[in-house]
Amino acid sequence: MDDANHQPIIEIRDVVKSFGSVKALKGINADIREGEFFSLLGPSGCGKTTLLRLIAGFEQTTSGTIAIAGQSMKDIPANKRPTNMVFQSYAIFPHLNVAENVGYGLVRKKISKADMTAEVEKALSMVDLAGYGQRAAHELSGGQRQRVALARALVMRPKVILLDEPLSALDKKLRDQMQQELRSLQKSLGITFILVTHDQEEALIMSDRIAVIFDGQIAQLASPEELYRRPVSRKIASFIGVMNFLEAEATGATDTHFTIRVPALGEVEIARRDAPAGLQAGQINVVGVRPEMFTIVSDGTGSFARTATGTVISTDYYGDMTYYSVALPGAADPVTISMRNTAGRSIARDGSEVTVGWGADSIVLLE
Numbered sequence: 001m002d003d004a005n006h007q008p009i010i011e012i013r014d015v016v017k018s019f020g021s022v023k024a025l026k027g028i029n030a031d032i033r034e035g036e037f038f039s040l041l042g043p044s045g046c047g048k049t050t051l052l053r054l055i056a057g058f059e060q061t062t063s064g065t066i067a068i069a070g071q072s073m074k075d076i077p078a079n080k081r082p083t084n085m086v087f088q089s090y091a092i093f094p095h096l097n098v099a100e101n102v103g104y105g106l107v108r109k110k111i112s113k114a115d116m117t118a119e120v121e122k123a124l125s126m127v128d129l130a131g132y133g134q135r136a137a138h139e140l141s142g143g144q145r146q147r148v149a150l151a152r153a154l155v156m157r158p159k160v161i162l163l164d165e166p167l168s169a170l171d172k173k174l175r176d177q178m179q180q181e182l183r184s185l186q187k188s189l190g191i192t193f194i195l196v197t198h199d200q201e202e203a204l205i206m207s208d209r210i211a212v213i214f215d216g217q218i219a220q221l222a223s224p225e226e227l228y229r230r231p232v233s234r235k236i237a238s239f240i241g242v243m244n245f246l247e248a249e250a251t252g253a254t255d256t257h258f259t260i261r262v263p264a265l266g267e268v269e270i271a272r273r274d275a276p277a278g279l280q281a282g283q284i285n286v287v288g289v290r291p292e293m294f295t296i297v298s299d300g301t302g303s304f305a306r307t308a309t310g311t312v313i314s315t316d317y318y319g320d321m322t323y324y325s326v327a328l329p330g331a332a333d334p335v336t337i338s339m340r341n342t343a344g345r346s347i348a349r350d351g352s353e354v355t356v357g358w359g360a361d362s363i364v365l366l367e
């Protein structure tokens with residue numbers, strides 16, 4: 001897919017939002033593509049809900065602009081925007097049946113009863129609930145309730161659906177199931193979804209792209225894979241998953257590559273385009289390696305570009321996974337790495353000597 005051909009459905013330019021002396025957003029720039037599942041991810045108080053509410057029109061920007069489908073949203077009230085918000089835990093009116101819940105927003109629109117019934121039925125069939133109109137809301141499963149809430153938004157024919165932590169109140173098992181369902185519904189509908197979440201795993205599973213927001217600013221905007229594999233900073237690397245951080249020295253540079261000497265892991269070549277801007281030979285930098293990039297090489301298992309022999313310091317066995325701390329000999333002191341291997345391999349015991357393998361491309365240079 002050629003992403004460059006996608007006309008952005010939402011264009012966010014230099015958006016600042018202050019509440020009194022609190023600067024909730026400090027200059028946000030982003031394009032959201034039509035038909036994508038886009039997440040705003042960040043810790044509590046970072047400003048993600050504020051950004052969603054600005055897109056919805058529940059708040060006004062202090063400065064900067066938001067355009068939707070090519071039209072500036074300045075002075076356009078929430079109910080005139082081509083967006084619809086689905087709120088936390090899918091508040092469904094318990095005293096109304098499914099059709100009444102879905103048709104709720106249409107009551108304000110002056111349309112005939114027959115048209116309304118047809119629109120509601122259409123929205124219900126979009127979420128695979130055709131024929132459920134007369135069901136009482138309390139007769140629905142969690143998944144069906146989620147779909148009713150979506151149908152209630154879809155009936156308004158929005159271009160963009162906004163979701164404010166819709167799954168955060170659910171228990172883990174139901175949440176996993178809802179994530180799958182919401183994601184596949186979004187794909188089949190082809191409508192742009194914007195999700196606010198503080199849950200990294202949820203953002204990784206659901207999204208086409210993620211904007212990580214720290215302290216009112218976008219720290220990185222990328223696909224889940226890129227965020228995980230190539231975080232631009234140490235802060236993002238530890239916010240999304242676990243990472244080993246090692247101090248390393250840039251020992252040489254060519255037009256295309258840097259040579260980085262990493263204690264205990266030896267020298268690696270890193271392409272200039274994957275290196276922080278302004279890096280020079282002789283500089284000390286931080287590199288990151290994900291724990292699953294290291295593997296204990298037992299006799300004959302795997303073949304790795306690089307290996308080192310070290311001592312197991314601790315073992316945490318989780319059934320499907322085993323976590324190890326392993327001390328590898330460094331230039332002066334040993335370097336302790338965390339690693340994670342799937343089950344099926346034999347478990348190395350504390351104090352035992354092991355050979356650890358990794359690929360040269362597992363090492364990421366951080367700013």
Ligand SMILES: Nc1ncnc2c1ncn2[C@@H]1O[C@H](COP(=O)(O)OP(=O)(O)OP(=O)(O)O)[C@@H](O)[C@H]1O
Nearest residue numbers: 019022024042043044045046047048049050051198
């Ligand atoms: N109406 C308001 N009045 C004053 N301050 C506000 C208001 N809304 C948000 N803020 C402040 O703006 C900052 C960002 O808030 P926001 O709700 O956008 O964060 P968030 O990332 O969504 O956090 P959470 O996950 O906790 O909801 C916070 O410091 C918050 O206290």
